[in-house]
Amino acid sequence: MIAPLAVEHAVEDAEFAFFRDLVHTRSGIALKESKRSLVAARLGRRLRALGLSSFAEYRRFLEISDPSGSELALMINCMTTNKTSFFREGKHFAILKDSILAAARAGQKTYRIWSAACSTGEEPYSIAMTALGVAGAVEVCILASDLDTEVLASAEQAVYPMESLEEMDDQARRRYFLRGRDEREGWVLVKPAVRQLVTFRHINLIEEPWPLQTRFDAIFCRNVIIYFDRQTQARLFGRLAQYLATGGLLFVGHAETLFWLDELFVPIDHSVYRARRSAPAAKRHENQSSDYR
DSSP states (O other), rough: OOOOTTTTOOOOHHHHHHHHHHHHHHHBOOOOOHHHHHHHHHHHHHHHTOOOOOOHHHHHHHHHHHHOOOOHHHHHHHHOOOOOOSSSHHHHHHHHHHHHHHHTTTTTTHHHHHHOOOTTTTHHHHHHHHHTTSSTSEEEEEEEESSHHHHHHHHHHTTGGGGTTTTTTTHHHHHEEEEEGGTTTTEEEEOHOOOOOOOOEEEEETTOOOSOOEEEEEEOSOOOOGBBHHHHHHHHHHHHHHEEEEEEEEOOOOTTOGGGGGTTEEEETTEEEEEESSSOOOOOOOTEEEEEE
């Protein structure tokens, strides 16, 4: 019987270089030397699940025994960070609400939003609640995507612990959530009226082309680029600009700035940018319908 691998088990130089390069190639995440212990801790879960005793064995497993790529997908899932909450960075949603109202006043029929790193779903559902708060103003369509297949599955279930609503007022809780009973006590379910506005899809932001055939009035890509190197950041935001409608809004995390991309975006508030102009159309995915709802 193989003894459980200790979390503090060291990752040798060769294996760390392999995992670092693989993660960067597949996800864009740049792992510095200081992240070696994090890699050991997170990938240690996969070693235990597979009954392997070293990171060298795990490397060989990925190289030789994973032709379908299913283990690679789980490995990448382990390396992603999925911290989120409902109405995180609340001012963003006030700005989004004003933008939806302005579109309605201008006679726009549909307002499209992309939550480009949606994690376990709190962000796109917060967007949907914001849209429902502007009742009847304009049809809102929300695409929610993530690299991590496991958090996407969780997001689609739309079930959350009651404590995740602590920052929300009672009126919003009653309007948008159903409370669990009996064995579901302490849990809430997002109401159908909110869920029906959101379509979930697996999208890797560094892969090309993206399976999209539309432009968006707003894109949320928050707390993502802090894990990327500058070259990957520039490439990602250049592509995002191509998917924003003229004057569309880009929301990033409060610790992220795009002043170095002023040829693409104009700041309108802290961590909120407007597309300077409609960028040349991105190459569209040939095998996907433009209707993502």
